[in-house]
Amino acid sequence: MSIYDKSSLVLIPSGTKTSKVYSQKPTNGDGDFDFTRSTAATRVNADGNIEKETSNLQLHSNNFNAWNYSTGSSATGGQSGYDGNNDAWLLNDSGVAAPTYAIYRNFSTTGVLTMSLYAKAGTRDVVVFDITGTNSGQAEFNLTSGTLVSSSGAINTTIEAVGAAGWYRCSVTCNPSSTIYTRIGAGGAGTIYLQDVQVEYGLVARDYIETTTTALYGGITDNVPRLDYTDSSCPALLLEPQRTNIIANSEYAGTNNWGNPQRLTTIANQTTSPEGVVNATKVNETAVSGTHMFDYNFTATSGVAYTFSYFAKAAERTQCYLFGYTDGGVFSGQRAIFDLSNGTITSNVGNGIADIQPYSNGWYRVSLTLTSSATSTAGYWGIGLALNSATSYLGVASSGINMYGFQLEAGSYATSYIPTYGVSQTRALDSCSKTGVSSLIGQTEGTMFMDADFKNNAGDQTILISSSGFNDYVFIQMNSSNVLEAGIVVNAVEVARIGVGKTSGIYKCAFSYANNDFVFYVNGVKVGTDSSGSMSGFTADFINLNHNNTGYSLNNYSLFKTRLTNEELATLTTI
Numbered sequence: 001m002s003i004y005d006k007s008s009l010v011l012i013p014s015g016t017k018t019s020k021v022y023s024q025k026p027t028n029g030d031g032d033f034d035f036t037r038s039t040a041a042t043r044v045n046a047d048g049n050i051e052k053e054t055s056n057l058q059l060h061s062n063n064f065n066a067w068n069y070s071t072g073s074s075a076t077g078g079q080s081g082y083d084g085n086n087d088a089w090l091l092n093d094s095g096v097a098a099p100t101y102a103i104y105r106n107f108s109t110t111g112v113l114t115m116s117l118y119a120k121a122g123t124r125d126v127v128v129f130d131i132t133g134t135n136s137g138q139a140e141f142n143l144t145s146g147t148l149v150s151s152s153g154a155i156n157t158t159i160e161a162v163g164a165a166g167w168y169r170c171s172v173t174c175n176p177s178s179t180i181y182t183r184i185g186a187g188g189a190g191t192i193y194l195q196d197v198q199v200e201y202g203l204v205a206r207d208y209i210e211t212t213t214t215a216l217y218g219g220i221t222d223n224v225p226r227l228d229y230t231d232s233s234c235p236a237l238l239l240e241p242q243r244t245n246i247i248a249n250s251e252y253a254g255t256n257n258w259g260n261p262q263r264l265t266t267i268a269n270q271t272t273s274p275e276g277v278v279n280a281t282k283v284n285e286t287a288v289s290g291t292h293m294f295d296y297n298f299t300a301t302s303g304v305a306y307t308f309s310y311f312a313k314a315a316e317r318t319q320c321y322l323f324g325y326t327d328g329g330v331f332s333g334q335r336a337i338f339d340l341s342n343g344t345i346t347s348n349v350g351n352g353i354a355d356i357q358p359y360s361n362g363w364y365r366v367s368l369t370l371t372s373s374a375t376s377t378a379g380y381w382g383i384g385l386a387l388n389s390a391t392s393y394l395g396v397a398s399s400g401i402n403m404y405g406f407q408l409e410a411g412s413y414a415t416s417y418i419p420t421y422g423v424s425q426t427r428a429l430d431s432c433s434k435t436g437v438s439s440l441i442g443q444t445e446g447t448m449f450m451d452a453d454f455k456n457n458a459g460d461q462t463i464l465i466s467s468s469g470f471n472d473y474v475f476i477q478m479n480s481s482n483v484l485e486a487g488i489v490v491n492a493v494e495v496a497r498i499g500v501g502k503t504s505g506i507y508k509c510a511f512s513y514a515n516n517d518f519v520f521y522v523n524g525v526k527v528g529t530d531s532s533g534s535m536s537g538f539t540a541d542f543i544n545l546n547h548n549n550t551g552y553s554l555n556n557y558s559l560f561k562t563r564l565t566n567e568e569l570a571t572l573t574t575i
Contacts, residue, residue: 003568008440009543009559013237016225021237021432031440033545035225038428040217042417043226043238048360049276050405050417054219056209057109058182058199063212064089064103070185073102081195082118082163088195090122095189100128104183107131107199111422112155112252115182116171116198116205118162119143122191127170129184131199137174140187155252156203156269167193171205173269175252175422201421203251203269203279225432228416228553230357231453231506237432238416240551241458244426245418246298246408252421253281253294253406261294263395264385273404274311274363280404282315285385285395292395293321293384298408300326300372300379305457308381309367309414310406311359314340316399319386322368324352326379337386338366340401346389355414363404367414381408412457413504415551429549438541441465442561445514445535446474448486449572451556454478456504462547463557465540472538475547476509478502486511486520488533495533506555508573514563524574526566 004010009031015022016035023031040053060066064075072094081088093102110133119127121143130138139157140149146168151157156173182199186192196208209216220226227235249258253266263286270282285292300306312320323335336354337347343364348354353369372379385401387393405417418427454461459480466473476486484507485499496518498511510521518530545554564572 003564003572004558006560006562006564007558008442008561009437011557013227013235013554016227019223021225026440030437031434033432033434033543036223036431039222039426041220041224041226041427042419043220043228044230044359046229046235047276048229050274052219052275052419053217053221054206054209055200055215055217056198056211057215058107058115058197059105059211059213059215061197061209061211062087062195064091064194067103067105069103070094070101071096075103075194079193080164082120082167084164088118088193090191091184091186091194092191093124093186093189100187101183101185103185104181107179107182110176110179111201112173112175112203112249113179113421114171114173114200114202114205116169117184118167118169118195120166120168120193122186122193124186124188124190124192126187127184127192127194128187129170129182130172131174131176131179132181132183133176133178135174135176137172137176139170139172141168141170143168143192158205169205173203202419204277206277226430231553234555236453236553236555238553239430239432239546240415240427241411241549242426242429243409243411243415243418244424245420246424247296247406248420248423250406250418250420251279251281251404253403258294258296262292263288263290264292264294264400266294271313271402272361274359274361280313280402282400283385283403284398284400285317287395287397289392289394291384291392293382293391295380295382296406296408297380300376302372302375304410305369305371305412306408307367307369307411307414308408309365310383311363311365311404312338312340313361313363313402315401316396317385317387317401319346319389320366320401321382321384321386321391322354322366323382324368324370324379325382326372326376334368334370335391336366336368337389337391338364340364353412365414369412413455430546430551432545434543436541437543438539440559441540442559443538443540445561445563447510447512447560447562447564447569448474448476449508449510449556449558449560450476450554451506451508453506453553453555454484454502454504455552456482459550460548461550461552463545464543464547465559466542466544467539468542472540474511474513474540476511477548478552484509484522488513488518490533490535490538496530498528498530500527508575510564510569510573512563512569517563519566519569521569521573524570526570
C-alpha cells in the first residue's frame with residue numbers, strides 16, 4: 001500500500017488548460033485548482049526551449065478583399081498555396097504607385113516588429129513589402145532565385161523556400177517609432193502569388209496565426225498555467241510574483257537606454273537562442289586594448305534590490321561579466337565574472353549576489369543582484385567580455401560571445417524571462433487556489449505535503465489551507481529570513497510553529513497536525529515537534545498555493561486527512 005493511498009488530494013503538475021490546473025486525486029475534478037495571471041509569460045518547455053506568447057497583429061491576414069488597393073491593382077482568391085490549400089491569392093500590381101505597393105492596410109503599433117508573408121512568382125518574380133513609419137523597414141526579394149534584392153531600415157531580412165515548389169516565406173524586421181501601414185507589391189506591373197501575412201513582435205517570424213477582425217495570440221498567453229522544465233525532465237508548476245522587465249528592448253541591444261559601446265560590435269540574429277530560433281545577438285570585441293562592453297542606463301531607488309540577468313553562450317570567448325554602477329557610491333564597482341565553458345563564477349567583487357544557471361544547448365543565464373543604498377538617476381549596468389578573468393585586454397576582431405534576453409527587475413533574484421520590444425513589460429502575479437474543499441482537508445487532524453523549489457530572500461513563500469477569514473490555517477513557507485517553517489493557527493491563535501534555517505533549493509516538506517501533536521519533516525529529517533496545542537474549533541475550506549504572492553516552483557502538493565506516522569513522514573519527504 002502506498003502512502004498516497006491515504007491522501008485526499010494529490011497535485012503533481014502535469015495537466016492544465018486556460019485558468020485550470022488539474023489534480024490527480026480526486027479524479028472527479030473536485031481537486032482541480034483555479035489559476036489566474038492577467039498577462040502573458042514565458043516558460044521552459046519539454047524541449048528545453050524558452051516558450052513565449054506568439055501573435056499576429058495583422059488584421060485580415062489572408063483576406064485581401066479587406067485591404068486597400070492602389071489604383072488599378074486587384075487580387076483574386078482561391079489560388080493553390082504553399083500548404084496545398086486553395087486559399088492563396090493572385091495579386092495583380094498595376095505598377096501605378098511609386099514605389100510600387102499594390103495593397104496596404106492601416107496599422108497602429110510600434111516596437112521591434114517582424115513582418116512575414118508567403119509569396120510565389122507570377123508574371124513578376126519580385127515581392128516588395130514594408131512596415132512604414134519613422135524607422136520603417138523595407139525589403140525586396142527575388143522569387144525565382146530565392147534571394148534578397150535590396151533592403152532599407154531593416155534589422156534583419158530572411159527568405160526561405162517552403163511547402164509547394166516556388167513558394168517562399170519572406171520577412172523583414174524593423175523598429176519603427178511610429179507605424180502607419182503595412183504594404184505589399186510586385187515591384188512593377190504584373191502578378192505574384194501571396195498568402196498568410198503576419199506582423200508580430202520580435203526579431204524572427206514564428207508559426208503563422210490566421211486573423212480576421214482582431215489580432216490573435218498563442219503560446220503562453222494570459223491565464224495559461226506554466227508547466228516549467230527548467231530544472232528537470234519532469235514539469236513543475238511555476239508560480240511567480242509580479243515583476244517588470246525595465247529594459248525596453250530585451251533582445252535588440254542598441255535602442256532605448258542601451259548605450260556607450262566600448263570596443264565591441266553587436267550583430268542581431270546570429271545564432272540559435274534559448275528559444276530554439278535564430279534570434280540571439282553576437283557580441284564581438286574589436287582589436288583594441290581596453291574593456292569590451294556596453295551598458296544599460298537606469299534609475300536606482302534607495303533600498304531596492306535590483307537583479308540584472310541575461311543569457312550567454314560561449315563562442316570564441318568563454319567569459320563574460322556584469323557590473324553595476326551609480327553615482328554617489330550607491331553601488332559602485334560591484335562586478336561578477338562568469339565562465340561559460342564550465343558554468344562557474346570566477347570572480348565576484350563587492351557584496352552583490354551572483355548566479356549562473358544552465359540552459360539547453362550550451363546556454364547559461366547569468367545574473368547579479370545589488371541593493372541600492374540611495375536614490376540615483378545616473379546608474380548603469382555594464383555587460384562585457386572577459387579573458388582569463390580580466391575585463392581589460394587586447395581584443396581580437398570578431399571574437400565574442402552570444403547573448404540573448406536581457407532583463408532588469410526590482411527583486412532579489414531573476415524570475416522567468418520577460419521579453420520586451422520597445423517598452424518595459426510587466427508579468428502579472430501567478431495565482432493558484434481552490435475554494436470549497438473542506439471535504440479534502442483534515443479538520444481535526446491531517447498532513448500537508450509539498451515538494452517545491454524555494455528562492456532565497458524572496459519574501460514569505462507561503463502555501464496554506466485556511467478558513468475564508470484566515471482565523472484558522474495551516475502553512476508551510478520559506479520566510480523572508482530564509483527559515484523553512486510550518487505551523488498552524490486555530491481561532492486566530494498560533495498553536496505551533498516549527499522551522500529550520502535553509503538556503504534556496506528543492507525541499508520535500510510535510511507538516512502533520514493533531515490535538516497536542518505537531519511535527520515537521522524536511523527531506524526525510526524531523527525538524528521539530530510540538531506536543532501542546534488544541535485543534536478545537538479548527539475549520540478550513542480553502543487552499544492557496546501562492547498566499548504571499550512571492551512565488552516558487554511546485555513539484556507536488558498533497559493533503560492527507562490523518563496525522564501520518566513519523567515513519568510515513570520520513571518516507572514521504574526523503575529526496
